[in-house]
Amino acid sequence: MSDSVENKVVIREYNEDRDIKVVGKLERKCEIGTNKKVSIFTNMIGDPLSRIRFYPVHVMLVAELRENGELVGVVKGCIKCVGTRFGASYVRLGCILGLRVSPRHRRMGIGFELVKSVEEWLIGNGAHYTFLATEKNNVASTNLFTSKCNYMNFTSLVIFVQPASLPVRGLSQDIKIEKLQADQAIYLYNNKFRSKDMFPTDVDAILKEKLSIGTWVSYFKEEEWISLHNNEDIVTKTPSSWAMFSIWNSCDAYKLHIRKV
Structure with a gap:
């Protein structure tokens, strides 16, 4: 860590007993929005580990201010085995997800330190590569991973959404x-x-x-x-x-x- 960030923040593993409510509040503060009119919030139904719990190898790290113990950031990581068309039977892929930093504590290097810490954990647990997904128009996230952490654009994912309440269109008879x-x-x-x-x-x-x-x-x-x-x-x-x-x-x-x- 850089001296300035190291003196202010400590990165540690998530403790369910003491952190579950605080992480929930932090998640709600960091709602994802592609514009000022619409926002998307992932409700973990009281379980911040729900997205990674079923992976045998997983972790959640939190960033905590040294001066008062305030929790200001969180990131999740897990390892999955994937196949490739390049000959290897499988690759251990480290997945980084759920990176959140409190809006009041951004641009301090906390997100970068969380990423480096979860990368170290993933590599220490046998990951051959690390990857993540982010929104194309999330400039801050894209710059963090491509400019500071040297990630490259591997592929693009398109997610389509439609309200279930819309009238069902008639299917073609063919x-x-x-x-x-x-x-x-x-x-x-x-x-x-x-x-x-x-x-x-x-x-x-x-x-x-x-x-x-x-x-x-x-x-x-x-x-x-x-x-x-x-x-x-x-x-x-x-x-x-x-x-x-x-x-x-x-x-x-x-x-x-x-x-x-």
Whole structure:
């Protein structure tokens, strides 16, 4: 740490008994907003570790002011094994998420120290790489990770949102939608993932977890997907155009509040 930050802040592991309420308040102070009219807040339903608890190797670090013990920052880290198309059987990937610094204590280097501390923890626990996701228009976060921490842009993720209360549009009569068995979904996902630079190796655990609602495929009726209903290889006889999606019951893990200011 730089002397100025080191003299003011200590980084330590999260203590559930003493920190749970304070971390909850800090999360609410750091609501994410892409503009002044809309903000997104992740409600952890009383469990700040909910996003990482199911990973065998995980940690939460907090930043605390030395002078009065005020908790002013938090970051989470976990390790997952992922596959690659580059020959290695798997890679231990360190994930950094939930970086938060109290609005009153930003631009002091606290976020940087939290990142370096969680990186050290991840590497010490066998991570080959570390990665994170941030919003494209979050300039402060992008500058922190690319300019100060030497991260590079690996890929882009697009998240689509639609209110569930909107009227359901009529489906085309030419489209058929079918629910897959868990083993069929696992087989299809693993087959498609093989060509990706990096992909999860625990799809079976994800789709068989109790919060997994199911996986569906859609395709044109005129190209009947016969192999879905027999013992044939469903991959070698796919329609010319098809899509699949899975639904996860995230409501029992955390809630997203979209607020208009």
